[in-house]
Amino acid sequence: MRRAVVDGKSRELLDRLCAIPQGRKVKECLQCGTCSASCPTSHAMDYSPREIVAALRAGLIERVLGSNTVWLCTSCYSCTVRCPAGIPFTDVMYELKRLGVERGLNGRDDSTAAMAKAFVNSIDRHGRNHEPEIIRNFYLHTRPWKAVGQMGLAWRLLRRGRLALRAHNIRGLEGLRKMLAAIQDKEAS
Amino acid sequence: MSVSSPRRSLYFPGCSLMATNRAYDVSTRQVAAALGLELEELDDWNCCGATAYVAINERKSFVLSARNLALAEAQADGNGSELVVSCNGCYIALHKAEKYLAEDASLRQEVRRALQEGGMAYRGQAHVRHFLDVVVNDFGEAAIKGRVRRPLNGVKVAGYPGCQIGRPFGEIDDPEYPKLMERLLGWLGAEPVPFPLASKCCGGMMMTTQPALGRMLTGRILRFACEGGADCLATACPLCQINLEAYQDQVSVAVGADCHIPVLYFTQLMGLAFGLGAEQVALGDNLTSSDKLVAAGPSGAEESP
Numbered sequence: 001m002r003r004a005v006v007d008g009k010s011r012e013l014l015d016r017l018c019a020i021p022q023g024r025k026v027k028e029c030l031q032c033g034t035c036s037a038s039c040p041t042s043h044a045m046d047y048s049p050r051e052i053v054a055a056l057r058a059g060l061i062e063r064v065l066g067s068n069t070v071w072l073c074t075s076c077y078s079c080t081v082r083c084p085a086g087i088p089f090t091d092v093m094y095e096l097k098r099l100g101v102e103r104g105l106n107g108r109d110d111s112t113a114a115m116a117k118a119f120v121n122s123i124d125r126h127g128r129n130h131e132p133e134i135i136r137n138f139y140l141h142t143r144p145w146k147a148v149g150q151m152g153l154a155w156r157l158l159r160r161g162r163l164a165l166r167a168h169n170i171r172g173l174e175g176l177r178k179m180l181a182a183i184q185d186k187e188a189s
Numbered sequence: 190m191s192v193s194s195p196r197r198s199l200y201f202p203g204c205s206l207m208a209t210n211r212a213y214d215v216s217t218r219q220v221a222a223a224l225g226l227e228l229e230e231l232d233d234w235n236c237c238g239a240t241a242y243v244a245i246n247e248r249k250s251f252v253l254s255a256r257n258l259a260l261a262e263a264q265a266d267g268n269g270s271e272l273v274v275s276c277n278g279c280y281i282a283l284h285k286a287e288k289y290l291a292e293d294a295s296l297r298q299e300v301r302r303a304l305q306e307g308g309m310a311y312r313g314q315a316h317v318r319h320f321l322d323v324v325v326n327d328f329g330e331a332a333i334k335g336r337v338r339r340p341l342n343g344v345k346v347a348g349y350p351g352c353q354i355g356r357p358f359g360e361i362d363d364p365e366y367p368k369l370m371e372r373l374l375g376w377l378g379a380e381p382v383p384f385p386l387a388s389k390c391c392g393g394m395m396m397t398t399q400p401a402l403g404r405m406l407t408g409r410i411l412r413f414a415c416e417g418g419a420d421c422l423a424t425a426c427p428l429c430q431i432n433l434e435a436y437q438d439q440v441s442v443a444v445g446a447d448c449h450i451p452v453l454y455f456t457q458l459m460g461l462a463f464g465l466g467a468e469q470v471a472l473g474d475n476l477t478s479s480d481k482l483v484a485a486g487p488s489g490a491e492e493s494p
Contacts, residue, residue, distance in 0.1 A: 021289060021292070021293060040389060040390040040392075040406055041390075041395070041402060041406075044399075044402050072395075072399070072402070074352075074390050074392060074393040074394070074395060075240045075243075075244075075353070075393065076352035076353070076356065076389075076390035076393075077352060077353070077356035077357040077364075078352070078356070078390070080356065080357045081356050081357055081359065081364040081365070088357075090357065094243050094244055094247065095247075097244040097245075098244065098245065098246065098247065101244075101245055109399075111398040111399065112394060112395070112398040112399065113244075114398075115241065115394055115397065115398045116241040116242075116244045116245050116394075117245060119239070119241035119242060119245075120241070120242055120245045120246065123235075123236045123242060123253070127235040127236065128204045128207070128235055128236050129204040129205075129236055129239075131204075131205075131208065131209055135397070138397070138398075142398075150397075153435055153436075156435075156476055157209060160473065160474050160476075161211075161474075162208060162209050162210075162211065162474060163208060163209070164207060164208035164209075168207070170233050170234070170235050171233045172233050172235070172256075172307070174307075175307030175308055175309065176235055176253075176256060176307060177307075178306045178307040179252050179256060179303045179304055179306055179307040179309070180249050180252055180253075180303070181306070182252075182302065182303040182306040182307075183248045183249055183251075183252050183299060183300065183303040184246075184248075184249065
């Protein structure tokens, strides 16, 4: 890897990736492409998993974060179990998602990021997820007109009593919030 | 384990099993009871710290997981805090946290301090188990076969445990070619059809966020099951279940092949084989009809004891 072409920002991102458990293994990538061949969604990605590592080394990771790639990872761990270099690729994708969220770079299609954010908001509010709330917020923040297409499914679920109309707040919600705030503060410091 | 020895485990249902996928919760509890396994629900559990949370904030997701593990330790009160989980997503989130916290001392320290802020102690003693693992590896062939009252004779099942069970750790099942579910289906009298897509991804959230991609991924699984002559698909994950059962019309159009097939939780098939009624395993909750299976499958039906 030619350090000279990697600017400060890219190096900072690479350092962040290396800090996750086994993250340093990214540097041992052989560029064999097993990850890309194993990935069920790589055909739809602007950059395949193999190319992501190449981009990291070339200092082009911001271009990857701006593409549709990282949020097409479904966390199926196919790449992770097959990588001959032992790179925890799914964890790398998770970290790239988080880096993008932090830096406001969620890619050219941010709908899956919007879903994840709606999910987190629901958990932070109740301690458990409230699916109708997540789906509502997802469509509100992405493509409200698309929600119409889900009405049929919503009705079929409702008829079977499969829609929770009210959210359930856990009893220990106050305590949980303190715990989450504590680890958040630690992260910020 | 012998059938007669009474056993009690803590049980983590998970958010999805409370409403949208409650049939999985109902059927898990029913078949556990039939096997003499008492599942005691973890009191005041919270979100497992699922995939979608990890993608935004991993450390907070570890805190979510750790609170559940700490609750399990407290509730078990020293009696071996085994936490049984049915949902693949919850299983991997909780088990991954269990492992990462055990391996990473500084992360463990931080999470421990965070839990203390909320008045809880995390000691790292709880052990997370998937219900499928418990059924196949702890109860085993003799106990399962011994409990079958209405064998699923002649029912061809495509066993689809999904991705987040054998992967990433490969501890309870092969990461590429999982075998647990296939073995179990055989014990129930069913005929497992060869299903090389058993651990392929169903698309997860993509079905909602990237529908075209989601339909392609579920289409591949449904089509293979149909063309392989399966009478139904068996799942072990609430997200796989709804992805595979809810969009079969659209998926058939998208992949240009008939993708209509009943989709059931493996626990529902277990229940039917154990002689439980359709309503006891909440078959009515499913979006695909299992009427033909229920009518055809349990030939030579016996009465439940």
